[in-house]
Amino acid sequence: MAYSVTTQTPASRIAAIAGVILISLLIALPFFAGRGTIQDMFFILTMLVLAQFWNLLAGYGGLVSIGQQAFVGTGAYALFGVVILWGVDPVPAIFCAGIAALVIAVPTAFFAFRLNGAYFAIGTWVIAEVVRLLVAQWKMLGGGTGTSLPRDATRDMWFIESIESTLGLRSAAARDVLAYWLALVLALATIGGIYWLLRTRRGLALAAVRDNTEAAKSVGVDAGRMKWIVFLTSAFGTGLAGGLIYMQKARISPDAAFSVTDWTAYVIFIVVIGGIGTIEGPIIGVLVFFALQTLLADFGSWYLMTLGVLAVVVMLVAPRGLWGLLSEQTGLHLFPIRRRLTGGKLASSEE
Amino acid sequence: MSILSLKSVSKSFGALTVTDDASFDVLQGQALGIIGPNGAGKSTLFNLITGNVRADGGSIHFEGRDVTRASAMERCLIGIGRSFQIPQPFEKLTVYENLLVAATHGRNLSEAIVRDDCADILERTELIRRANVPAGRLSLLERKRLELARAMATQPKLLLLDEIAGGLTEGECQALIRTIKDIHARGVTIIWIEHVLHALTSVVERLLVLDFGKVIGLGDPEEIMASREVQEIYLGIEV
Numbered sequence: 001m002a003y004s005v006t007t008q009t010p011a012s013r014i015a016a017i018a019g020v021i022l023i024s025l026l027i028a029l030p031f032f033a034g035r036g037t038i039q040d041m042f043f044i045l046t047m048l049v050l051a052q053f054w055n056l057l058a059g060y061g062g063l064v065s066i067g068q069q070a071f072v073g074t075g076a077y078a079l080f081g082v083v084i085l086w087g088v089d090p091v092p093a094i095f096c097a098g099i100a101a102l103v104i105a106v107p108t109a110f111f112a113f114r115l116n117g118a119y120f121a122i123g124t125w126v127i128a129e130v131v132r133l134l135v136a137q138w139k140m141l142g143g144g145t146g147t148s149l150p151r152d153a154t155r156d157m158w159f160i161e162s163i164e165s166t167l168g169l170r171s172a173a174a175r176d177v178l179a180y181w182l183a184l185v186l187a188l189a190t191i192g193g194i195y196w197l198l199r200t201r202r203g204l205a206l207a208a209v210r211d212n213t214e215a216a217k218s219v220g221v222d223a224g225r226m227k228w229i230v231f232l233t234s235a236f237g238t239g240l241a242g243g244l245i246y247m248q249k250a251r252i253s254p255d256a257a258f259s260v261t262d263w264t265a266y267v268i269f270i271v272v273i274g275g276i277g278t279i280e281g282p283i284i285g286v287l288v289f290f291a292l293q294t295l296l297a298d299f300g301s302w303y304l305m306t307l308g309v310l311a312v313v314v315m316l317v318a319p320r321g322l323w324g325l326l327s328e329q330t331g332l333h334l335f336p337i338r339r340r341l342t343g344g345k346l347a348s349s350e351e
Numbered sequence: 352m353s354i355l356s357l358k359s360v361s362k363s364f365g366a367l368t369v370t371d372d373a374s375f376d377v378l379q380g381q382a383l384g385i386i387g388p389n390g391a392g393k394s395t396l397f398n399l400i401t402g403n404v405r406a407d408g409g410s411i412h413f414e415g416r417d418v419t420r421a422s423a424m425e426r427c428l429i430g431i432g433r434s435f436q437i438p439q440p441f442e443k444l445t446v447y448e449n450l451l452v453a454a455t456h457g458r459n460l461s462e463a464i465v466r467d468d469c470a471d472i473l474e475r476t477e478l479i480r481r482a483n484v485p486a487g488r489l490s491l492l493e494r495k496r497l498e499l500a501r502a503m504a505t506q507p508k509l510l511l512l513d514e515i516a517g518g519l520t521e522g523e524c525q526a527l528i529r530t531i532k533d534i535h536a537r538g539v540t541i542i543w544i545e546h547v548l549h550a551l552t553s554v555v556e557r558l559l560v561l562d563f564g565k566v567i568g569l570g571d572p573e574e575i576m577a578s579r580e581v582q583e584i585y586l587g588i589e590v
Contacts, residue, residue, distance in 0.1 A: 003470040005447075005462070201455040201462055208441045208452040215439035218401060219505050220427040220457035277443075339462070341447045341482040344470055 003344040007199065007336045015334040026184055030167060030177040038173075038180045042248060044290050045183035049241040050263060051270040051282035052190045053234040058268075059277035060198070061230035062210040064117070066264050067124030070108065070131045071101040071235045073258035075242030077135050080252050083153050085140065090149065091158040094182065094243040101239020102232060104131065109231045113224075125260065132258035146253025154250050179248035186244060190237055191335075195279055198337045206230065210277075269307055273314050275321025279335040284323045354379045354509055354540050355400065360409035362392075362399055362564075369395045371564035373409070377509070382541040384555035384572065386548065388584055392564040393544045394436055397511050400542070401433045402426040413509070427457050432507025434498035436514045436544075442487030446478055446497060449486050450504040457505025469504055476500040476530055492523050499530065509540045516547040524550050552576070560584070 030038055050068065058064045078100030082088040088096065108127050115123045136144040155171050163174040197203050208216040209223045217223050242263075246252050256262070266289065274285025292310070296303040318325040327333060353376040362370040369392040377383050387393050398404035400411060402423035410419045418426055441449050450472060454465035473479040476496045481489065486497060495515050502510055512531070516524050528550055535541050535554065545551040551572075552558070558575040560568035562584060568575050575581055 003467060005466055201451075204444070204448060204452045204462075205456055207444055207448075211441040211443055212439045214403060214423075215435065215441065216452070217423040218403065218427055218433055218435075219453035219501060220424055220459075221452065222424055222456075338445060338483075339448055339451060340445075341466075341470060341473075345474060345479050346482060 003346075004342055005339050006342060007339055009333060009336050011332050012334060012336045019334075023188065027181075030180060035173050035176055038176050040290070042176065042180045042183050044286055045180070045187045046241050046245050047267065047270060047289065048282060048286045049183070049187050049190050050238060050267045051274075051286055052187075052194055052279070053237045053241075054264075054267045055271045055276060055279075055282050056194055056197075056230055057234045059271065059281075060203075060206050060210060061227060061234075062213075063227065063231060064121045065112075065124040065234075066121045066260065066268070067108070067112075067126075067128035068234075068238050068267060069258045069260050069263040070104060070124070070128035071238035072242035072245070072263040073128070073135065073254070074104045074131060075101045075239030076246035076252055076257040077138070077141060078239070079243040079247055080141055080147065080149065083149055084147070087153075089156075089158050090153060090247045091178075091182070094240055094247060097243025098236045098240040101242065102236045105232050105235030108235075109228060113227060113231075128258060128260065132254050135258070136254040142253070144254060146251065146256070148252075149247070149250040175250075176248065179244065182244055186237075186240060191279060195335050195337075198279075202226070202229070203337065269311055271321075272311055273321055275323030275325075275327075277320075278323050278327070280327070280333075281321050281323040285321065288322070352379045353377060354414055355542075356412040357400075358410045358412075360396075360399055360406050360411060362395055362404060362407050369564050370399060370406075373561075373564070373566050375559060375566055375569055377540060377542060380538055380540055381557060382535050382543065382555040384551040384558045385542065385544045385561060386546075386551065386558060386581075387561035391561040393561055394513055395564075396561065397433065397513055397542075397544065400426075401431055401511060427505055427507075428459070430506075430508035431511070432457070432502040432505045432509070433511040434495075434502050434513055434515055436517075438491075438494035438498050440486035440489065440494055440497050440501075443485060445483050445485055446489070446493075446500075447473065447482040449497060449501050453501045453504035454506075465504070468506075472500050472503050475533065476503070477526065491518055495519065495527070496530075499527075503534065507539065509542070510534065512541065512543040512545075514544055514546060516545055516550045519547075528553055548576075 029041065054068055075097030079090065079093045079097045082093045082096045083090050111127065112120055112123045141147050154175060157175065157178065159178050160171065160174050163169065163177050164171065167177060169177065205221045206226050208221055209226050213223050246257060270285035270289045271282050273288050274283065275281025292307065296306055314321065355377040358374050360370055360373045373396065385393055395404060399406050402421055406419055410417060412418065413429060413431060441452060447469060450469040451462060454460065454469050455462055458465065473482055476499055478493065478496050478500055481493060489497060499515060516527055519527065524547060531554055543551060543555060555572060557570065558572040559566060560575060560581055567580050568578055
């Protein structure tokens with residue numbers, strides 16, 4: 001009997017069907033949910049995108065960056081820049097946000113790749129601070145105090161008019177719906193794209209580099225190129241998310257857009273709690289994070305302390321996160337990437 | 352015809368010279384054994400040949416091509432495969448996926464094309480039943496076999512084995528020797544560093560002795576083993 005390879009598991013087939021139903025529900029959500037729910041979902045989806053890209057970097061690429069706010073901020077400012085200075089519509093401007101982050105990522109990688117481990121992490125943070133300080137000098141976009149998107153730009157955005165008439169909403173609510181749908185598209189494209197990458201031979205190479213760089217090079221893997229691919233992809237996606245987040249906020253300042261707490265610390269929390277190195281982990285993590293934030297919103301700094309304590313406990317008890325714990329107990333994989341060899345001499349008795 | 356040629360290759364780590372003016376040729380299809388005491392610079396010599404460490408001086412030619420400055424990845428692509436002394440598996444990947452990385456990247460082919468080759472190598476190295484187990488869960492013998500299997504998956508013309516028999520029982524060692532003989536019989540040139548001398552001499556046709564980074568003997572295994580220097584090094588006999 002010949003050999004064959006499969007990645008599917010019975011659970012993954014059920015998950016795929018459930019996924020299609022869930023996606024349909026999410027697409028239809030603005031037709032029956034209120035504005036508050038839409039804003040919450042927008043927050044969850046954009047944080048999920050940031051978490052998936054940080055996970056790609058750290059969990060698969062072994063590149064622990066604490067400077068992702070550089071790309072959120074750069075993307076956000078690029079969006080404001082092209083909208084305010086060139087009169088570009090905010091929706092296509094999101095794409096410019098991704099490109100701008102990509103452009104910043106090239107020199108960032110050039111410097112940061114000379115560093116390893118903890119030095120790399122600190123290096124990325126320093127670079128993010130440098131970018132923040134530079135952007136704060138940009139007087140045309142409000143310097144250190146920031147600026148807002150012009151009213152007519154947000155009112156006349158692409159798709160806004162049809163959303164207003166279809167759903168019978170006012171301009172501000174319609175903007176939230178638009179932002180939500182764009183966030184949904186971005187989140188699905190991110191998860192789909194990362195899943196696709198991991199199933200190609202590049203994904204194998206990425207895992208090999210993460211597990212053992214020297215051995216990976218010795219079997220013909222271009223480890224340097226893999227790092228570049230992962231870093232630039234993450235920067236682009238993080239920039240897109242940054243642009244989208246600030247398109248929805250319509251108000252920006254350097255301190256908010258380059259916040260290490262909002263765009264990196266929370267994101268790391270989400271990935272670590274959920275389970276690093278898995279696609280499922282950040283999804284679980286973002287839900288836990290949102291629940292905690294909602295429950296503890298009124299407790300001020302107790303909220304941050306609780307997050308910290310919880311992160312420490314999870315790291316001690318379940319170093320591979322909640323999803324890691326669950327999939328270890330049950331063998332469950334919703335996004336299976338493991339290539340299982342079957343048939344041949346494995347047909348009779350499988351271990 | 353020589354497949355590998357080293358000319359005056361040297362390497363120092365700080366004040367310590369680990370490879371001292373090493374020159375030798377390995378012929379196409381030959382099996383060369385390398386012996387020497389601990390710290391003689393055997394593994395460094397391997398790292399210089401595979402590109403994991405760069406030479407300070409001298410030149411290395413593979414199939415007539417100067418590869419002195421080529422990276423480890425480039426040398427793998429042109430046909431130099433290796434195993435590591437301390438097994439370096441991709442721990443979170445399965446045994447099959449470990450081979451898949453090597454075969455798809457080392458030979459630049461798609462996963463579907465190399466599937467049967469990888470399964471065949473797993474059968475020959477007696478790892479097939481462990482194909483879907485994460486490499487991190489393997490025993491020492493299995494890790495050694497995986498080192499060999501993964502190197503084979505890149506389809507090397509020259510295969511470097513670094514102490515692959517160390518720590519194995521006699522029975523396990525015999526099985527490993529059979530596998531290596533089988534690879535050699537298929538025309539692959541082999542360079543093998545080994546302390547388990549009877550395993551080494553049952554396969555190799557030539558023997559190289561390294562001491563303090565210097566090549567102090569190269570030739571027929573029996574003659575080399577009988578020579579005065581080797582006796583001194585291995586048995587501590589003052590001659």
